[in-house]
Amino acid sequence: MKIEQFEDKGLAHYSYIIMSDAEIAVIDPTRNPRQYEEYAMLHDARITTVIETHPHADFVSGHLELSEAKGATIYVSELLGAEYPHTTFDDGDVIQLGKVTLKAINTPGHSPDSISILLLDEEGKEYAIFTGDTLFIGDVGRPDLRENVGNLTASRDELARQMYHSTREKLMPLPDHVLVYPAHGAGSLCGKGMSSANSSTIGDEKRTNPALQPMSEDAFVTYLTSDQPFVPKYFEHAVALNRKGASKYESSVKRVPILPADHELEKDALVIDTRPQAQFKKGHVPNSINLQDGGKFETWLGSIVWPNEKFYIVVENEEKMQEIISKTARIGYNRLILGALTCPPTATDTTMEMNLEDFKQHPENYTIVDVRNWGEIKQRKIFPSALEIPLPELRERVEEIPADKPVVVHCAAGYRSAAATSIIKPGIVGVPVYDLSDAISQF
Structure with a gap:
């Protein structure tokens, strides 16, 4: 028997192969199945499950x-x-995979239809549990994503109560030595406090996981429904698409039009510019959004752009083209791309540099916009007078920003403020909009 974990760092997602006697089961595969197929070929095994x-x-x-x-x-x-x-x-069902057995355990809580998979070794002993988004390392799955989508919907309070019983009655009674393999790690928005560890044991989780400590059901519901991160715009769409089944990866990404740089863009169409902010600020298509390619590009794309909103993609160079398109496909957004191109000749708009010393001496002369997440804002307000609009809400709330003073935008490190500045700038007439960028570290 062999267990192989695959990590998609951008989405903090773990998928798994279990192999026994040249038979393979794949658990929670990514959009592109190539890595599992290559693994099977390398090991002269067959994917059956x-x-x-x-x-x-x-x-x-x-x-x-x-x-x-x-x-x-x-x-x-x-x-x-x-x-x-x-x-x-479901509960009681088993799959025989070579010499090992996979047993279904219904563990609702993150969703009404969640299951965990218990792996019994060749001797029939509990060896590992694949917990999906039910039990994470240091956390459990958030309960607020199925109120409006899916075959079954449920309120967050109802799912939180189900999670209480799933963890206490289904998972925690397992032997302490059982390995825990979750579907996500630190950085995922499917929970609020995941560890950077990629596996654990039932015993370690019972000792250290805050969600598994002794508490009443009501206290657990309060704990689990509090301080959850924001919900990206694409989440409901992804649930519906996964219930239906996505189209083939290779053919879907090949359908994205690759355009010459001088292609005339549709008037008023959304443009997502993925180049580094320094390049963007020197010249970009008017009204475009600077969503830089990086570790969380997919999440931010799906947090800013609606799942029915078409857009162009501007990339840094030809080498980046397929990489960016692949990232959009991971959240099902490749179908929205009107075309992908390198920096076009119409990229003549620029972003003004701010006078940092003047801002330090006279912050009252500026409207400060804090685009960090609510949890970060709650933990520490950097500028007490700042207008607080988290980046995922910004496009819908730009009109709340007054235009009587120059605007300074900040986040925690500079990535989100670059995107936010490009969103705010077209909607504020008559005053400059500045990006504090990584200078926020001085405050």
Whole structure:
């Protein structure tokens, strides 16, 4: 028996291969199934089983493509209401994979249709549990993503109560030595306090995980429903798409039009400029948004742009083209791209540099906009007088920013303030809009 963990760092997502006697099960696969196919070829093994722990909100899964390519059976909870060919996998159901056994455990809480997969070794002993978004290392899954989408919907309070019982009655009674393999790690928006560790044991989680400590059900509900991070705009769309099954990865990304730099863009179309902010500030298409390529590009794209909103992508160079398109595909946004191109000749708009010393001496002469998340703002206000509008809410709230003074935008390090400045600038007439960028470290 062999367990292999695969990590998508951009989405802090873990997927898994379990292999026994040249048979492979893939759990919670990423959009592009190539890495699992290559692993199977390398080990002269066959992918027979694909398991989805729930319909994911934060990424588009490749379960349907992998199943169709390899003739593998997809297993999901009956409660998911999957629209693709599948076999139901709920409490009491088992899959024989080579010499090991996979056992379904219904663990609602993050979603009503969540399951965990218990791996029994060749001797029939509990060896590992694949917990999806139910139990993380140092956390449990957030309960507020299924109030409006999915085959089953549930309020956050109802799901939080289900999570209480799933953890206490289904997972914590497992032997302490059982390995815990979650679907996400630190940086994911599917929880609020995940560890950077990629695995643990039931015993360690019972000792150290704040969500598993002794408390009443009501106290747990209060704990779990408080201080959760923001919900990106694309999450509901991803749940619906995963329930249906996504189109094939390679063909879908090849459908994105690659345009020459001098292509005439549609008037008033949204432009997402992924170049570094220094390049963007020197010249960009008017009204474009500077969403720099980086570790969390997919999350921020899906937090700023609506899942029915078409846009152009501007990239730094030809080498970056397919990488950026691939990232959009991970959240199902490749279908929205009107075209991808390098910096066009119409990139003549510039961003003004601010007088940092004047701002330090006379901050009252500026409207300061804090675009950090609510949790960060609650933890520490950097400028007491700042107008607080987190980046995911900014496009819908630009009109709240007064235009009687120059505007200074800040976040925690400079990435979000670059995007926010480019969003605010077209909506503020008559005064300059400045990006405090990484100078925020001086405050």
